[in-house]
Amino acid sequence: MKKVPDMAIKILLVDDNDNNLLSMEVALEKEGYTFFKATSGREALRILLKEEDFSLILLDVKMPIMDGYETAGLIYQRDKLRHIPIIFITAHDYEEAAMFKGYQAGAVDFIRKPFNPEILRSKVAVFAELHKKNQLLRQQEEKLQAINNDLMQLNRDLEQRVLERTIELENLNHELKALNISKDKFLTVISHDLRNPLTALLASSEHLNRNADKLHPEQIRIFSGIIKKTSNKILDQLNELVEWAKNQREKVSFNPEKINLSNGIEVSLDLLRPNASQKKIKLENKTPKDIYVLADSLMLRSIVQNLVTNAIKFTASGGLVIINAKPDDHMVSVFVEDSGVGMTAEMQEKVFGKVNNASLSGTNNETGNGLGLLLVNDFVTQLGGTIDVESAIGVGTTFRFTIPLINVA
Numbered sequence: 001m002k003k004v005p006d007m008a009i010k011i012l013l014v015d016d017n018d019n020n021l022l023s024m025e026v027a028l029e030k031e032g033y034t035f036f037k038a039t040s041g042r043e044a045l046r047i048l049l050k051e052e053d054f055s056l057i058l059l060d061v062k063m064p065i066m067d068g069y070e071t072a073g074l075i076y077q078r079d080k081l082r083h084i085p086i087i088f089i090t091a092h093d094y095e096e097a098a099m100f101k102g103y104q105a106g107a108v109d110f111i112r113k114p115f116n117p118e119i120l121r122s123k124v125a126v127f128a129e130l131h132k133k134n135q136l137l138r139q140q141e142e143k144l145q146a147i148n149n150d151l152m153q154l155n156r157d158l159e160q161r162v163l164e165r166t167i168e169l170e171n172l173n174h175e176l177k178a179l180n181i182s183k184d185k186f187l188t189v190i191s192h193d194l195r196n197p198l199t200a201l202l203a204s205s206e207h208l209n210r211n212a213d214k215l216h217p218e219q220i221r222i223f224s225g226i227i228k229k230t231s232n233k234i235l236d237q238l239n240e241l242v243e244w245a246k247n248q249r250e251k252v253s254f255n256p257e258k259i260n261l262s263n264g265i266e267v268s269l270d271l272l273r274p275n276a277s278q279k280k281i282k283l284e285n286k287t288p289k290d291i292y293v294l295a296d297s298l299m300l301r302s303i304v305q306n307l308v309t310n311a312i313k314f315t316a317s318g319g320l321v322i323i324n325a326k327p328d329d330h331m332v333s334v335f336v337e338d339s340g341v342g343m344t345a346e347m348q349e350k351v352f353g354k355v356n357n358a359s360l361s362g363t364n365n366e367t368g369n370g371l372g373l374l375l376v377n378d379f380v381t382q383l384g385g386t387i388d389v390e391s392a393i394g395v396g397t398t399f400r401f402t403i404p405l406i407n408v409a
Helices: 018-031 041-050 068-075 096-105 117-210 217-249 261-278 297-313 345-350 371-382
Strands: 010-014 034-038 056-060 086-090 107-112 257-260 282-285 292-295 320-328 331-338 387-392 396-406
Touching (some): 010 018, 018 117, 034 041, 041 068, 056 068, 056 117, 086 096, 086 117, 107 117, 117 217, 217 261, 257 261, 257 297, 261 282, 261 292, 261 320, 292 297, 297 331, 297 371, 297 396, 345 387, 371 387, 371 396
Parallel strands (some): 010 034, 010 056, 056 086, 086 107, 282 320
Antiparallel strands (some): 257 292, 292 396, 320 331
């Protein structure tokens, strides 16, 4: 049989008498129904295994082997068939016991044989119309469910967009904070890395200017040489600082490279020796010549200059600052040791903490704001190392930081 349209009315006729089947079909054929016919309960069950979407079943009560009540009971054992209404066709009078048994089996109505065609058509039409309305309700329910699913998806999409926008705004906020921190770092680098060489430069030029009439040509040549050398190094350092700041603004990561540690430290010490000489402090670079590290040259120089500047600041005239290094597995420990005033245990715990605008003055009343050690801690971390401090009052202080070692075959 060809496929039946969704809104078509399908009726299963079940009777062990072919004539009765034909009579029911003839009485209903003008209504445009589609009929399936079975001459026994078992045949009806076989049909229902293949076809489930019937609008109505007209079921004879008295049939051999399996009567209508038993057939109805087996039909309704399947959940997918429980929605199909059953009208019993019976040759008996409507006795209460028989009717009760029929309703108990699942019947929705009875028709007595021989049936009146008008009554049959009227009752079938009621269930046919009910089936159509149920079909429409199911379709509307499916549409509503689809709309609800679409709304839920739209809501999920909206929530996702809100989440993405929130994350985007948070990222922008983090970037703004990072830019602000970068600006502070840049100012800190300028403050610490350039101030001391400039101090030495000003001291040499002031001495030259004040004692120009008393100085011998050789002394003038020495002071002018110091001024020239220091000025060139300050210019080079300033250019590197500008480039570093540009990289920070453009969010370019630092550029680690192979550096000879002793040479890198010596570059920093050259800028600080004039300042140290004013306090008659000796700077000694005892770093082994064969150690190579993986570091950003600007960061390494800033670390060393800040630590050595700090050592000079808190070391009395005639003191000593020693820089040494020791390889250990895949890292190198760099030591900046001074013979200065030292720190208490409480001061050591706070040394890498927040900026202190009222930081201690140096042995010659040098001032500072604590930014230098914050920057050192940050740079060491970026290079993949750690930093710590050991100190004793009246003995001196040793800062130790680590950076990645490059093994040279």
